[in-house]
Amino acid sequence: MxxxxxxxxxxxxxxxxxxxxxxxxxxDEYRNLLIKxxxxxxISEIMGAYPEKEWVPKAPSIRRKLALNAKxxxxxxxxxxxxRLAEDLSRPYGRGREELMDDVLDGxxxxxxxxxMEAPTxxxxxVIGFLVDGGAIITQAMLLDSSYAPYARMLKRIVAEESFHxxxxxxxxLALAEGSQAQRDMLQGAINRWWEPMMFFFGPVxxxxxxxxxMEYKIRTKSNEELRQKFINRYVPxxxxxxxxxxxPELRQDPETKEWHYSQPDWERYNxxxxxxxxxxxxxxxxxxxxxxxxxxxxxxxxIKASERQVSEHQPxx
Amino acid sequence: xxxxxxxxTHALIQLIQPIADxxxxxxxxxxxxxxxxxxxxEDLAFSSITQxxxxxxxxxxxxxxxxxxxxxxxxxxLRPASGWTNAQVLEMPNQDWAHTVALRYLYEVLDDxxxxxxxxxxxxxxxxGVRKIRMEExxxxxxxxxxxxxxxxxxxxxxQRLIEGITDIWPRLGDLxxxxxxxxxxxxxxxxxxxxxxxxxxxxxxxxxxxxxLGLPWPGALPxxxxxxxxxxxxxxxxxxxxxxxxxxxxxxxxxx
Numbered sequence: 212m213x214x215x216x217x218x219x220x221x222x223x224x225x226x227x228x229x230x231x232x233x234x235x236x237x238x239d240e241y242r243n244l245l246i247k248x249x250x251x252x253x254i255s256e257i258m259g260a261y262p263e264k265e266w267v268p269k270a271p272s273i274r275r276k277l278a279l280n281a282k283x284x285x286x287x288x289x290x291x292x293x294x295r296l297a298e299d300l301s302r303p304y305g306r307g308r309e310e311l312m313d314d315v316l317d318g319x320x321x322x323x324x325x326x327x328m329e330a331p332t333x334x335x336x337x338v339i340g341f342l343v344d345g346g347a348i349i350t351q352a353m354l355l356d357s358s359y360a361p362y363a364r365m366l367k368r369i370v371a372e373e374s375f376h377x378x379x380x381x382x383x384x385l386a387l388a389e390g391s392q393a394q395r396d397m398l399q400g401a402i403n404r405w406w407e408p409m410m411f412f413f414g415p416v417x418x419x420x421x422x423x424x425x426m427e428y429k430i431r432t433k434s435n436e437e438l439r440q441k442f443i444n445r446y447v448p449x450x451x452x453x454x455x456x457x458x459x460p461e462l463r464q465d466p467e468t469k470e471w472h473y474s475q476p477d478w479e480r481y482n483x484x485x486x487x488x489x490x491x492x493x494x495x496x497x498x499x500x501x502x503x504x505x506x507x508x509x510x511x512x513x514x515i516k517a518s519e520r521q522v523s524e525h526q527p528x529x
Numbered sequence: 530x531x532x533x534x535x536x537x538t539h540a541l542i543q544l545i546q547p548i549a550d551x552x553x554x555x556x557x558x559x560x561x562x563x564x565x566x567x568x569x570x571e572d573l574a575f576s577s578i579t580q581x582x583x584x585x586x587x588x589x590x591x592x593x594x595x596x597x598x599x600x601x602x603x604x605x606x607l608r609p610a611s612g613w614t615n616a617q618v619l620e621m622p623n624q625d626w627a628h629t630v631a632l633r634y635l636y637e638v639l640d641d642x643x644x645x646x647x648x649x650x651x652x653x654x655x656x657x658g659v660r661k662i663r664m665e666e667x668x669x670x671x672x673x674x675x676x677x678x679x680x681x682x683x684x685x686x687x688x689q690r691l692i693e694g695i696t697d698i699w700p701r702l703g704d705l706x707x708x709x710x711x712x713x714x715x716x717x718x719x720x721x722x723x724x725x726x727x728x729x730x731x732x733x734x735x736x737x738x739x740x741x742x743l744g745l746p747w748p749g750a751l752p753x754x755x756x757x758x759x760x761x762x763x764x765x766x767x768x769x770x771x772x773x774x775x776x777x778x779x780x781x782x783x784x785x786x
Binding site for chain 1: 557560561563564565566567568569570572573576577579580583584587590601602605606626627678679680682683684686687690773774776777778780781784785786
């Protein structure tokens with residue numbers, strides 16, 4: 212069958228709402244868009260562990276320490292599952308886990324802007340769960356209906372866990388909001404730091420070519436602006452009911468259209484941060500990943516060698 | 530505290546506190562490895578183990594609280610270094626992966642011996658918990674025994690780093706087997722198997738076999754106790770650990786977090 216004919220049939224399936232499985236034929240463009248999306252998603256989960264991980268040793272109660280430890284573990288787990296998906300898709304290119312992880316260290320895969328930012332207080336650890344995981348639930352919920360079935364299935368589990376994370380973040384935030392003046396100030400400071408990055412998080416109103424193609428392939432199903440509006444709509448009442456303010460004087464809702472008007476985030480600054488890994492914490496966090504991945508390659512090599520030896524020792528002599 | 534006399538209560542505290550503190554400090558150091566272990570799969574396994582250890586410590590702290598000590602959170606967050614009774618070797622800052630695997634394997638074997646002996650206690654709130662803990666500890670021991678073996682038999686480099694780790698840890702092992710002060714409380718509790726000499730002997734027998742099987746050089750007799758963490762004698766490392774651990778809590782000790 213001609214390539215063009217196969218693509219036509221593929222698009223018919225997509226448009227009919229059919230789901231694509233890992234072993235189905237797919238156009239290279241579809242595969243490459245999926246790899247890019249899932250690779251970035253997986254790596255973002257892993258890089259997202261770092262701003263919170265720092266707070267596990269400092270968590271202020273036994274309960275919080277256990278909960279935050281479990282949350283960070285979940286994020287690593289999501290990263291691991293997503294990378295396995297990306298590894299499957301990358302098989303035709305001969306690229307596996309080692310290479311996909313090397314890409315972080317070499318700046319060949321991007322990760323979410325929010326994970327380039329500082330998390331200088333305990334309140335940031337809570338606000339990350341509250342706002343970033345809350346935002347991630349919104350973007351990931353639209354992927355539940357993704358045309359790529361293995362991704363959609365995996366997202367089901369991930370979204371369920373993310374809502375626990377959001378509740379964990381909300382519990383931390385609530386305790387601070389009900390606490391002393393110092394705790395409340397700490398919380399307001401963290402909200403001030405995270406609001407603008409969250410406005411950027413959903414991407415530009417005018418979506419790039421890749422994002423548009425992902426809509427056409429039904430890998431994703433909603434526009435950036437729809438997602439951002441949903442987020443604002445959900446979080447304005449949540450934040451104000453905590454007695455906290457949102458650091459945007461322009462923020463207001465059109466009484467008729469219900470659309471939110473908001474200040475534009477510094478698109479250029481955040482774009483550059485993600486593209487060049489030049490955010491306040493980008494290099495420090497990549498250095499931690501480098502320590503884990505490159506710095507301990509010797510451990511993985513030893514594991515492989517030892518396992519090979521065990522297998523060969525258990526082979527029956529011929 | 531029903532049916533417990535003063536001597537029994539005091540003896541139980543003497544027994545449980547060092548174990549609680551060991552588990553907590555091990556769990557805390559484990560939590561520092563989050564997202565930094567050699568691969569994602571190890572990260573998942575290791576952080577489960579860390580949560581188990583912290584959970585075990587929590588169980589023991591709550592038991593101590595029921596025996597009249599402050600609450601679990603207060604024991605963790607408001608005690609000065611001199612009030613901690615963990616073994617000194619456990620407060621060492623994390624070093625490379627081989628060092629951690631070595632330390633954890635050596636510790637988990639002792640923990641196994643100790644928990645097995647605890648089952649002989651007449652104090653049911655303790656044995657009920659220990660029975661559950663042992664189900665989890667079985668996997669911890671297995672995990673680090675496997676890690677230890679893989680490093681010992683992997684590459685020249687991994688073997689060398691493992692031996693370096695063991696060499697660094699060994700001279701500091703003394704108080705891991707010790708108790709604070711006299712061991713008379715063990716007679717009160719009917720747990721003679723937990724005497725320092727007994728623990729050392731059983732641990733050494735098991736460890737000598739493991740070293741022999743893996744062809745690792747035996748580092749020699751266990752060192753005597755010179756400074757005893759069980760009596761609150763600690764290195765600067767514990768003070769540093771506690772400063773980090775209580776940093777947030779200290780902002781407002783009375784407020785809920």
